[in-house]
Amino acid sequence: QLVxxxxxxxxPGGSLRxxxxxxxxxxxxxxxxxxxxxxxxxxxWVARINQDGSEKYYVDSVKGRFTISRDNAKNSVYMQMNxxxxxxxxxYYCARGFGIIWGQGTVVIVSS
Amino acid sequence: DAVMTQSPLSLPVTLxxxxxxxxxxxxxxxxxxxxxxxxxxxxxxxxxxxRLIYRVSNRDSGVPDKFSGSGSGTDFTLKISxxxxxxxxxxxxxxxxxxxxTFGQGTKLEIK
Numbered sequence: 548q549l550v551x552x553x554x555x556x557x558x559p560g561g562s563l564r565x566x567x568x569x570x571x572x573x574x575x576x577x578x579x580x581x582x583x584x585x586x587x588x589x590x591x592w593v594a595r596i597n598q599d600g601s602e603k604y605y606v607d608s609v610k611g612r613f614t615i616s617r618d619n620a621k622n623s624v625y626m627q628m629n630x631x632x633x634x635x636x637x638x639y640y641c642a643r644g645f646g647i648i649w650g651q652g653t654v655v656i657v658s659s
Numbered sequence: 660d661a662v663m664t665q666s667p668l669s670l671p672v673t674l675x676x677x678x679x680x681x682x683x684x685x686x687x688x689x690x691x692x693x694x695x696x697x698x699x700x701x702x703x704x705x706x707x708x709x710r711l712i713y714r715v716s717n718r719d720s721g722v723p724d725k726f727s728g729s730g731s732g733t734d735f736t737l738k739i740s741x742x743x744x745x746x747x748x749x750x751x752x753x754x755x756x757x758x759x760x761t762f763g764q765g766t767k768l769e770i771k
Contacts, residue, residue, distance in 0.1 A: 591762070645698055649709070651707055
């Protein structure tokens with residue numbers, strides 16, 4: 548199971564930190580991902596991190612603004628979101644591996 | 660980036676009839692390890708995505724055998740042998756052979 552939190556309303560240029568807590572599997576054995584879905588739109592793979600946090604990948608649209616990290620002792624993966632833009636408004640999902648398990652999502656709204 | 664193009668984007672189907680969704684990639688999805696990382700996801704209204712098929716043709720645990728995937732290289736297909744009311748939703752193909760992972764636009768299946 549994956550449970551996301553940390554979404555909310557942020558102003559353009561502001562920051563939010565998303566969290567995802569995992570349970571029911573050996574968290575430290577899996578790549579973890581953040582995928583987002585803008586209102587009424589399709590899915591976009593945002594970032595991924597390997598098992599020990601030494602490899603991180605980002606989609607171009609968030610490079611330099613978002614940072615993915617993980618804490619295997621807490622079974623958690625995070626997304627620090629800085630310099631937020633209106634186009635970052637979306638439901639953000641945490642997913643294990645290549646989408647075998649998904650959380651319920653957390654809503655991020657960027658608006659003044 | 661590998662652009663994933665699905666067709667049709669809207670798919671009205673009569674209950675009990677088959678359905679087929681095409682997914683085409685702008686680049687070969689054969690990875691250096693010889694595998695093809697093409698997955699299919701279902702997103703029912705108001706729900707998180709759920710993976711149905713991984714690596715082209717492998718059904719995930721608990722997925723009914725009415726769902727089947729096929730294809731190779733750049734052309735892939737998801738088939739539903741007999742559509743039921745519970746199959747209503749949006750279906751996405753996604754490639755995980757090269758970063759950034761990318762989704763198709765989605766195909767909305769509805770009951771005619």
